[in-house]
Amino acid sequence: MDSQIKNTTPTLLSHYDYIIIGAGSAGCVIARRLIDHTDASVLLLEAGGPNAGIETISNPTQWVQNMGTEYDHLYNFEPTPAINNRIIPIPRGKVLGGSGSINGLVWTRGHRADYDGWAAAGNVGWDYKSVLPLFKKIEDWEGGETDFHGAGGPIGIGNAKNLHLSSIALIEAGRTYGMPVFEDANGPEPEGVGPMTLNVKDGVRQSPTEYLKPVIGNQRLTVLTHAKVLKLHLNGTHCTGIELDWQGAIHTVTAEKEVILSAGAIDSPRVLMLSGIGDADELKQLGIDPQISLPGVGKNLQDHILLAGMCYETFEPLGSPNNNLCGSQAYWKSNQQLSVPDLMFLPIHAPFLSAEIVQKYPVPENYFCLVPGLVQPKSRGYVKMKTARYDGPLEIQPNYITDPADLEALVRSVEIGLELADQPVFKSLIKRLAAPLSLKNRNEIVAFVRDAVSSYYHPVGSCAMGSGPEAVVDSKLRVHGVTGLRVADASIMPSITSANTNATSMMIGEFASKEIIENL
Incomplete structure (x- = not known):
């Protein structure tokens, strides 16, 4: 009953049909469904390492011990006077399975x-x-x-x-x-x-890695751990692939069909902004050349x-x-x-x-x-x-x-x-x-x-779904103004659910998978 996936030593190709950024609650779901129901090649990327043999991940009573460790991105919320200028930690999973491997x-x-x-x-x-x-x-x-x-x-x-x-x-x-x-x-x-x-x-x-277990050996699936996405590549308004840092080298990988961004409510907007997709004025202030004006990127948290x-x-x-x-x-x-x-x-x-x-x-x-x-x-x-x-x-x-x-x-x-x-x-x-x-x-x-x-460790909403001026994705999770790019994770929630968000994040993965497969 081990819910963990051991490390692999894959070969990185120059192109895949689908690239999934983030092997968390939604990303693992999408990878599995694409392997099961299409003949596509899939690259699944995780910024953290494998989750095999880690007692604090597998044992339900030890989950809090993952906070502040190498399995955590170590993010904090900024202080405000309303909370007496306190700095509040916001644990986010940096391991295969994402926050679904370290949550409650x-x-x-x-x-x-x-x-x-x-x-x-x-x-x-x-x-x-x-x-x-x-x-x-x-x-x-x-x-x-x-x-x-x-x-x-x-x-x-x-x-x-x-x-x-x-x-x-x-x-x-x-x-x-x-x-x-x-x-x-x-x-x-x-x-x-x-x-x-x-x-x-x-x-x-x-863990969400339960989704990967039956397909982890499939030749059409490549899973990279310790892979950091630097930005998306755009050709005009079409997303053609990604640039990533892996094993000490910078790689460019092309997506023949789609890039699916599933890096969560903190890192999905970051990847979009790094790629010139976001509030144009804010991007210019950072020295980033705006490519697609989407003022809602990073808002609505x-x-x-x-x-x-x-x-x-x-x-x-x-x-x-x-x-x-x-x-x-x-x-x-x-x-x-x-x-x-x-x-x-x-x-x-x-x-x-x-x-x-x-x-x-x-x-x-x-x-x-x-x-x-x-x-x-x-x-x-x-x-x-x-x-x-x-x-x-x-x-x-x-x-x-x-x-x-x-x-x-x-x-x-x-x-x-x-x-x-x-x-x-x-x-x-x-x-x-x-x-x-x-x-x-x-x-x-x-x-x-x-x-x-x-x-309660449930950040959502920073790439909100909708049709208004601050919406980032449409109801099929396609990024407004961009082809070949979808966001599928908790960031797309227009409003937070009234309970813990992991199950909903996995459902979002199932929704995205269904949309992709039914429209091939």
């Missing part, structure tokens, strides 16, 4: 309204009814095929098992609070509390927020961490007038606290964290290059809580978290609130929020 293994799709909203904005084919079969195609659900789950797909998924005491307690606390209890977080309209669904099978992470705090001291140890250090979650509304839950609550059996909170409040010996989060943020940010260097520094700015509605929703999330912690099941476990020591009024809560805002 949560398998959720969000709400029906997320996709229907994309379609209502003019993105034909992205409504919930249309994308549901693509989600099912990915899955090998532990319970066999159902109306909402697939069986026999590459990615084994199932509900968390042997729930940690804090995860059991959240479900019971939610029930007594008045939340519906669900058994499957992947229903069309998740709201309430229940067990997490994880991309774990037989205790091992199901969105991310889910978790509050890294609300740590409770317990009367007794609650047992060793298991599953993915969590195991259940709640989806709820900050305002009952909302049509879709905008909040999430997680019982984390690890010290999930910001550096600023830890400095003020040490973690007790016996503890768990009850973590509120915002999954429908209104704030929008951007990705910019600070220099024209392909490996130069980036300005990655999500503009956390700059929209007042986000601050209000997070204040309410803390209040609901306190109400959940006051339910009988938690009162029997909790000795005291340890970090912070007090959340008794709005001023204390707001101060806590500004110190506790953290990423």
